[in-house]
Amino acid sequence: MIHVSTTVNGDAHEFLCDPRETLLDALRDRLELTGAKEGCGTGDCGACTVLLDGRPVCSCLVLAAEAKGREVGTVEGIADGEDLHPLQRKFIEHAALQCGICTPGILVAAKALLERNPDPNETEVRYWLAGNLCRCTGYDKIIRAVLDAAGEMREAT
Amino acid sequence: MMKPVAFEYVRPETLAEAVTALDHDDARIIAGGQSLLPMMNFRLVQPERLVDINRITELERIERTKTGLRIGALTRHANAARDPLLAEHFPIVAEAMGHVAHVAIRNRGTVAGSLCHADPSAEWPLLVTLLDGEIEILGSDGHRSAEPSEFFLAPLVTDIEEQELVTGVHLPLPAGPSGMAFEEVAQRAGDFAVVAAGAMVRVENDTFAEVRLGLGGVFDTSVRARALEGALTGQRARAEELEAALPLAIEDLEPNDDLHASADYRLSLVPVLARRALIRALHRATQ
Ligand SMILES: Cc1cc2nc3c(=O)[nH]c(=O)nc-3n(C[C@H](O)[C@H](O)[C@H](O)COP(=O)(O)OP(=O)(O)OC[C@H]3O[C@@H](n4cnc5c(N)ncnc54)[C@H](O)[C@@H]3O)c2cc1C
Ligand code: FES
Ligand code: FES
Numbered sequence: 001m002i003h004v005s006t007t008v009n010g011d012a013h014e015f016l017c018d019p020r021e022t023l024l025d026a027l028r029d030r031l032e033l034t035g036a037k038e039g040c041g042t043g044d045c046g047a048c049t050v051l052l053d054g055r056p057v058c059s060c061l062v063l064a065a066e067a068k069g070r071e072v073g074t075v076e077g078i079a080d081g082e083d084l085h086p087l088q089r090k091f092i093e094h095a096a097l098q099c100g101i102c103t104p105g106i107l108v109a110a111k112a113l114l115e116r117n118p119d120p121n122e123t124e125v126r127y128w129l130a131g132n133l134c135r136c137t138g139y140d141k142i143i144r145a146v147l148d149a150a151g152e153m154r155e156a157t
Numbered sequence: 158m159m160k161p162v163a164f165e166y167v168r169p170e171t172l173a174e175a176v177t178a179l180d181h182d183d184a185r186i187i188a189g190g191q192s193l194l195p196m197m198n199f200r201l202v203q204p205e206r207l208v209d210i211n212r213i214t215e216l217e218r219i220e221r222t223k224t225g226l227r228i229g230a231l232t233r234h235a236n237a238a239r240d241p242l243l244a245e246h247f248p249i250v251a252e253a254m255g256h257v258a259h260v261a262i263r264n265r266g267t268v269a270g271s272l273c274h275a276d277p278s279a280e281w282p283l284l285v286t287l288l289d290g291e292i293e294i295l296g297s298d299g300h301r302s303a304e305p306s307e308f309f310l311a312p313l314v315t316d317i318e319e320q321e322l323v324t325g326v327h328l329p330l331p332a333g334p335s336g337m338a339f340e341e342v343a344q345r346a347g348d349f350a351v352v353a354a355g356a357m358v359r360v361e362n363d364t365f366a367e368v369r370l371g372l373g374g375v376f377d378t379s380v381r382a383r384a385l386e387g388a389l390t391g392q393r394a395r396a397e398e399l400e401a402a403l404p405l406a407i408e409d410l411e412p413n414d415d416l417h418a419s420a421d422y423r424l425s426l427v428p429v430l431a432r433r434a435l436i437r438a439l440h441r442a443t444q
Pocket of ligand 1: 042043044185186187188189190191192193194195230256257258259262265266267268269270271273274278279280281317321322323324347348349350
């Protein structure tokens with residue numbers, strides 16, 4: 001077993017893991033953060049997207065051992081206590097989710113986009129989220145929710 | 158859930174430690190893990206030991222050398238895409254990175270991982286082939302370097318020996334002002350290319366001082382269209398000359414049929430993409 005100490009959503013965590021465990025496994029099974037989902041295990045679907053040192057990665061393709069000393073961000077860290085993040089509110093308003101499997105990954109990826117580019121156009125949102133597959137919504141509502149949230153966040157600052 | 162076969166995990170902090178850690182019958186390097194982990198999940202490869210080189214920070218640098226740029230093995234695709242030195246001397250790199258997978262994969266995947274994975278449709282092997290890059294290798298016997306034609310042997314097969322690792326790739330600067338351009342057709346944005354083409358053009362006194370065309374997805378490895386390059390060098394630097402030489406781009410190519418595209422379709426894409434890349438490169442060279 002490998003000992004890993006890491007930071008998740010700002011909190012220090014320690015766990016023991018098998019070398020084979022991915023960061024996704026460790027988040028879900030060791031730290032009980034079940035927001036990130038496994039859709040494929042091959043980097044194709046984006047349901048497992050989390051931040052590693054601030055950048056979106058597929059946590060199914062990162063070994064848990066590699067998280068040592070790194071900062072991990074998951075969907076559980078997006079809301080401020082009971083207050084939903086504007087992206088989360090807009091996803092509900094626009095009905096940008098149905099089954100919800102893809103939603104945690106998309107929220108994490110979209111938040112990272114808006115931090116880098118507070119005023120993206122539709123094409124930029126679509127390209128940024130190209131690695132996040134959704135079998136339910138047809139994407140349009142997701143894109144509209146992200147653009148709407150971006151607008152609201154710009155007004156707020 | 159898919160799981161690889163059990164393995165031992167080691168994380169060297171230095172290059173010397175990495176070489177020592179590779180001294181094992183069945184060790185593999187893990188860099189970005191974006192090709193290796195899917196292959197291990199499918200149990201297509203089952204290494205007994207993984208040597209994680211991600212903490213060897215000296216492998217992350219991009220630096221100017223006397224004759225070119227040296228890109229460290231661990232440079233992530235996303236970092237290469239926004240590196241100012243690469244943007245200044247090889248803007249084609251950022252252009253090509255836009256075609257590599259999607260954001261999350263580009264944040265992890267590395268230059269050397271891509272070269273060592275050696276997918277015949279991948280962007281980095283094509284760039285290094287086009288730009289006459291030299292692949293720098295470290296083993297228990299010390300350093301050596303390999304040209305693309307020596308390094309890429311077959312799909313997913315390279316000249317890397319056991320107990321060796323790639324430390325970086327050196328890209329020599331073109332001999333004078335040049336224009337470069339990258340073109341690709343893939344089934345969806347971010348998929349591996351069906352066919353990709355990279356061009357580099359140098360113009361002196363209104364003639365082509367140098368023309369290079371690299372192609373991916375049409376052979377076991379990335380290739381250069383040497384017949385076309387030779388025929389154009391010394392010709393008047395005009396789009397018509399480029400057009401006239403296009404049939405030479407498919408000379409000797411024998412692509413395979415596979416799930417993604419037929420050989421005929423790939424062959425028909427070559428002149429289209431070659432034309433776009435060469436003409437844009439010519440415009441940039443003469444701006
Ligand atoms: C969904 C998806 C889409 C993708 N689309 C594309 C695409 O469009 N174009 C493209 O080019 N790639 C694509 N890739 C692959 C991606 O670019 C990988 O990052 C790359 O192929 C491998 O780089 P890596 O650093 O992740 O290497 P790893 O997966 O860690 O390693 C790959 C291989 O190289 C070896 N290796 C790694 N580093 C070294 C080194 N320094 N010395 C010696 N051996 C080494 C490993 O042992 C292994 O055999 C895609 C991947 C995914 C998951
Ligand atoms: S589960 Fe990681 S990309 Fe699908
Ligand atoms: S809401 Fe079901 S996959 Fe996106």
